[in-house]
Amino acid sequence: MTAIPRDRELDGSLSLLRNGGYTFISRRCARNGSDVFETRLLGQRVVCMTGSEAAEVFYKPDRMTRQGALPPTALMLLQDKGSVHLLDGKPHRRRKEMFLSLMTPEGMKRLGERFEELWRARIGRWERERRVTLFYEARELLCRAVCSWAGVPLAGPEARKRTREFGAMIEGAGSVGPRNWAGMLLRARTERWARELIEEVRSGELMVPEGSAAEVIATHRDTEEEPLTTEAAAVELLNVLRPTVAVDRYIVFCALALYRYPESRRKLRESEDYSELFVQEVRRFYPFFPMIGGRVRAGEGFTWRGHRFEAGDWVLLDMYGTNLDGRFWGEDARTFRPERFREWDGSPNSFIPQGGGDHRSGHRCPGEWITIDLMKRATLLLNDAMEYNVPPQDLSIDLSRMPAIPKSRFEISNVRRAG
Numbered sequence: 001m002t003a004i005p006r007d008r009e010l011d012g013s014l015s016l017l018r019n020g021g022y023t024f025i026s027r028r029c030a031r032n033g034s035d036v037f038e039t040r041l042l043g044q045r046v047v048c049m050t051g052s053e054a055a056e057v058f059y060k061p062d063r064m065t066r067q068g069a070l071p072p073t074a075l076m077l078l079q080d081k082g083s084v085h086l087l088d089g090k091p092h093r094r095r096k097e098m099f100l101s102l103m104t105p106e107g108m109k110r111l112g113e114r115f116e117e118l119w120r121a122r123i124g125r126w127e128r129e130r131r132v133t134l135f136y137e138a139r140e141l142l143c144r145a146v147c148s149w150a151g152v153p154l155a156g157p158e159a160r161k162r163t164r165e166f167g168a169m170i171e172g173a174g175s176v177g178p179r180n181w182a183g184m185l186l187r188a189r190t191e192r193w194a195r196e197l198i199e200e201v202r203s204g205e206l207m208v209p210e211g212s213a214a215e216v217i218a219t220h221r222d223t224e225e226e227p228l229t230t231e232a233a234a235v236e237l238l239n240v241l242r243p244t245v246a247v248d249r250y251i252v253f254c255a256l257a258l259y260r261y262p263e264s265r266r267k268l269r270e271s272e273d274y275s276e277l278f279v280q281e282v283r284r285f286y287p288f289f290p291m292i293g294g295r296v297r298a299g300e301g302f303t304w305r306g307h308r309f310e311a312g313d314w315v316l317l318d319m320y321g322t323n324l325d326g327r328f329w330g331e332d333a334r335t336f337r338p339e340r341f342r343e344w345d346g347s348p349n350s351f352i353p354q355g356g357g358d359h360r361s362g363h364r365c366p367g368e369w370i371t372i373d374l375m376k377r378a379t380l381l382l383n384d385a386m387e388y389n390v391p392p393q394d395l396s397i398d399l400s401r402m403p404a405i406p407k408s409r410f411e412i413s414n415v416r417r418a419g
């Protein structure tokens, strides 16, 4: 039984690659007059859906697995053999608990403070440079901060090297061809490094603080008997480090929003809670993850909008389009307006830049609070700790490039320490 529209394209892969994944689902939903439609990608049948109701259906606990669910381009960033993302049911919850145990208020504060300290120290160097590219600077500061927080030593030139590797993995995640190959190549090197680190922690050769990510992951047990394999532990350590470095993108979007909507600068100074509204709006408004894939798990078949989803069916949920859905966010959904978050009901499936549903029982990103905190700190540093000019440059965001970023990567000049 199929009551849903079938998209007129025979296979959408080329459109997805050419025009970008960000609008792939929402455009076709609009064209077909439906929140759900069927098409083919890479020769496979796939059901695509958009909106908060679709997200609720997708994020019902235990319904979808991420195994075999990657769209052809976007989500390599998350996919690692042996990682939490590919686990289901009880084993997933147990492993997820390990990530969530790192997200205590004190733990997150330590990371934020380290990041802030490194940023403030870097302003002096920026003052001496003609132009500074915020994207690459933020990336390195995040890499240094998260490694130090996680108990991972970075000696001398290593910080630059790791920053470059994490950067390449993130950039390569959404592409095919050379950008992707570069990411894969460097990733093999980074995985080797992470495996050595885990071994050194386990042998006692490297002493790391109790409760740090390196210690927690190296000693974690999924079952009573066995610790994680070295490979799995290395992958999970990278699953903390790499996505934290990926907050560089959001920091650039924060800087862009400060520049495009200068009234935000005054509001940030006038009201303490405005930074929260501001970064939430940045996460809603700017493109990061276009979509997320799942496959219906065995025994979890269901019917939605007249369509029967059987075990094994491939489903793609529109994240970017759901965040901009006018039915939920109102007529001005495509306007940057942080104040809207004063009235937001906090519902878990209407605002899904880092996944929907529940953090504990589902695959929703465990790094969401860290991300918000680092974005807030970066926004306030840009607004209060320094002054700078934004020289002429190409700040356009090409939605056919995944992951998206302003073309110039946000350059600033004439940096001065404020106050």
Ligand code: HEM
Binding pocket: 066, 078, 084, 085, 086, 096, 099, 239, 240, 241, 243, 244, 246, 247, 248, 250, 288, 289, 292, 353, 354, 355, 356, 362, 363, 364, 365, 366, 367, 368, 370, 371
């Ligand atoms: C999962 C986005 C930052 C660690 C995810 C998912 C998305 C996402 C879309 C998948 C949700 C799903 O499968 O349903 C982002 C974005 C970030 C970010 C846009 C901003 C840069 C972080 C940070 C961490 C992190 C800072 C550090 C702990 C993870 C892990 C998973 C995940 C371990 C897998 C969770 C699971 O499968 O249960 N993230 N993330 N992410 N993220 Fe993030």
